[in-house]
Amino acid sequence: MGSSAIIQAKLVLLGDLGAGKTSIVVRFAKGLYYECQESTIGAAFFSQVLALDEATVKLDIWDTAGQERYHSLAPMYYRGAAAAVVVFDITSTDSYVRAKRWVDELQRQGNPHLVMALVGNKVDLQERRQVGTQEAMDYAEANGLFFTETSAKTAQNVSELFYELGKRLLSQLQFCELLCCRVGHHLTVSVLVHCQLKGW
Ligand SMILES: Nc1nc2c(ncn2[C@@H]2O[C@H](COP(=O)(O)OP(=O)(O)O)[C@@H](O)[C@H]2O)c(=O)[nH]1
Numbered sequence: 001m002g003s004s005a006i007i008q009a010k011l012v013l014l015g016d017l018g019a020g021k022t023s024i025v026v027r028f029a030k031g032l033y034y035e036c037q038e039s040t041i042g043a044a045f046f047s048q049v050l051a052l053d054e055a056t057v058k059l060d061i062w063d064t065a066g067q068e069r070y071h072s073l074a075p076m077y078y079r080g081a082a083a084a085v086v087v088f089d090i091t092s093t094d095s096y097v098r099a100k101r102w103v104d105e106l107q108r109q110g111n112p113h114l115v116m117a118l119v120g121n122k123v124d125l126q127e128r129r130q131v132g133t134q135e136a137m138d139y140a141e142a143n144g145l146f147f148t149e150t151s152a153k154t155a156q157n158v159s160e161l162f163y164e165l166g167k168r169l170l171s172q173l174q175f176c177e178l179l180c181c182r183v184g185h186h187l188t189v190s191v192l193v194h195c196q197l198k199g200w
Pocket residue numbers: 015016017018019020021022023024034035036037038039040066121122123124125150151152153154
């Protein structure tokens with residue numbers, strides 16, 4: 001893959017209401033943080049470009065609402081996604097339990113090549129921590145997920161999270177290099193995954 005290659009990839013953020021999904025993406029896309037971030041209604045869209053050594057990755061980010069009443073809409077957002085970020089709040093065991101349910105759902109319904117991250121957010125609130133780092137790390141490892149802890153408030157590990165996902169998306173595509181050349185420089189990851197599944 002040449003450095004002029006542009007890869008377009010759909011990324012979806014899932015997790016409990018209040019875990020910090022919108023705050024993470026707003027921190028990453030705009031460099032801002034709001035103490036009173038408004039709840040997301042339905043879903044919100046952000047487009048962000050990552051300039052990596054090997055290629056440019058254009059992320060189409062879908063930030064979903066966490067409420068149960070929007071749950072039935074979720075497949076619309078994770079279908080065709082190349083990457084999924086499941087967020088929980090380290091100060092809430094409930095949000096961690098629900099994050100694991102999202103992982104289960106993605107594993108059941110999603111594509112087998114999905115690049116997935118589990119993110120423990122609000123790491124600035126150490127004194128209120130309810131979910132241990134090691135516990136979440138062990139769960140993530142057992143399920144083949146990338147794990148990190150972030151703070152949208154202090155920006156800790158936020159851009160690192162998206163760059164790591166970008167790198168993982170690219171390394172998954174390395175072996176499709178020949179195909180990329182044949183198709184042209186601008187292609188979407190979901191097209192490649194499709195090709196891969198069909199064995200082209
Ligand atoms: N202390 C702290 N608060 C956060 C952090 N991220 C989000 N919040 C707050 O948690 C609340 C819910 O955040 P929001 O991004 O709306 O969560 P979402 O429902 O998952 O999108 C808001 O009041 C945010 O200001 C964080 O890293 N640290």
